Amino acid sequence: MTFKLDVFEGPLDLLMHLISKNKVSIDDIPIALILDQYLSYLETMRSLDIEVTSDFIVMAAQLILIKSRMLLPKPEKAEEDDPRRELVQRLEEYRLFKLAAAWLGKKTSLLGELVTKDAEPLPGKPEYTRRHTQDELLGALIRMAAAREVQEQPLPPVFTELVGRESETIEDAAQRVIALLKGMRRISVTDLLAETGSRRAAIAAFLALLELCRDSVVCIDETECAALVAEDEEIKTEIS
Known part of the structure; x- marks a missing residue:
């Protein structure tokens, strides 16, 4: 039996995959659902003897912290501060960088098909030497x-x-x-x-x-x- 595990460039790449897979909005992430799937992916990596890098573990800790803050009761008449706000900003920036990288990659592939030629010097006109008074x-x-x-x-x-x-x-x-x-x-x-x-x-x-x-x-x-x-x-x- 062959088991294929998707490889991601980092924890943000994994989160973007889970958000897209569950068809949810970045602005309203269901932390409990995403956290369970995130931890399940890390556990799968360990079971396959794949090294889990520290940045994946740090993101898991941040997700757990966000989930715990969302479970705490909010004081009355207090300004609502969404614990997910910082994570949402990071995901938005990452999404824009991914789009820019894809656009640059496409332009690079197009440039690879071009053939350039060095400029040839233009023939100069004979210099006029007469100096009139x-x-x-x-x-x-x-x-x-x-x-x-x-x-x-x-x-x-x-x-x-x-x-x-x-x-x-x-x-x-x-x-x-x-x-x-x-x-x-x-x-x-x-x-x-x-x-x-x-x-x-x-x-x-x-x-x-x-x-x-x-x-x-x-x-x-x-x-x-x-x-x-x-x-x-x-x-x-x-x-x-």
């Missing part, structure tokens, strides 16, 4: 303004100025420059900036060119100070 940048802006011969519009009335005038942002100008580069093979800075409609838009476009050079979207041709060439693979356009 302030005079070069200022000269390009002055030549652009002179070629366009932009006539400044008269100042609006005070109340109109309070409302504000629409102006192109550097981000908008950058998008417009990129769109223009995609449609032309080569264009001079002067002609590029001449496409703008106002001095503010021209300045925004000029600053956008500098931003695009800094971000390596376009770069200035070192052979010609005022020339730019697009580095983006999709553009393939040069500005001279």
Whole structure:
């Protein structure tokens, strides 16, 4: 004859098993019933020459103490203090830890099925070595303004100025420059900036060119100070 005895990780695990087996609530444990079954399990372990660890014995003593306290008469008008309260808290914490352990175990098994690959270094763009002086940048802006011969519009009335005038942002100008580069093979800075409609838009476009050079979207041709060439693979356009 084969006799199988369930193995539990500790006294709380055994208590949770007995509570589930008897279909009772953790918040209202029938101590007498659970204690009898708990002691019966320990006796079975002894009969099978299985060592009963000290934590099981300590829990048995605590259950007996709780049972004896529940049998004592309660003083009248005294605040009711359930002797099972501390045990209930420990069982609730243990139940939550068991759920968390099961969830982590499931996640660990899923991670074991994943195959990872080390990141590969991205190819870097060639470093732009040309260092332009302030005079070069200022000269390009002055030549652009002179070629366009932009006539400044008269100042609006005070109340109109309070409302504000629409102006192109550097981000908008950058998008417009990129769109223009995609449609032309080569264009001079002067002609590029001449496409703008106002001095503010021209300045925004000029600053956008500098931003695009800094971000390596376009770069200035070192052979010609005022020339730019697009580095983006999709553009393939040069500005001279």
